[in-house]
Amino acid sequence: MYVTYLTTILNTVYKVPGTIDPENSFMELGVDSLSLAELGAHLEDELGVTVDEEDLSAVTTVSGLAVLLESRGAVIPA
Numbered sequence: 001m002y003v004t005y006l007t008t009i010l011n012t013v014y015k016v017p018g019t020i021d022p023e024n025s026f027m028e029l030g031v032d033s034l035s036l037a038e039l040g041a042h043l044e045d046e047l048g049v050t051v052d053e054e055d056l057s058a059v060t061t062v063s064g065l066a067v068l069l070e071s072r073g074a075v076i077p078a
């Protein structure tokens with residue numbers, strides 16, 4: 001659920017092309033540090049969980065970020 005949510009955001013908002021492998025690093029997906037910071041802010045606004053730059057530096061993949069969101073009790077909007 002979290003992986004699907006994140007890949008949808010990356011495809012639509014951040015224009016990452018094609019099918020996203022959740023095990024690829026954000027760098028491999030072409031997501032730069034500015035976009036990651038924006039993604040963190042987006043997730044905070046939309047999900048109500050804190051995702052700061054340290055968190056995004058520690059998790060380098062979509063799968064890793066999904067685990068972080070789940071561990072923080074993020075609720076994906078319907």
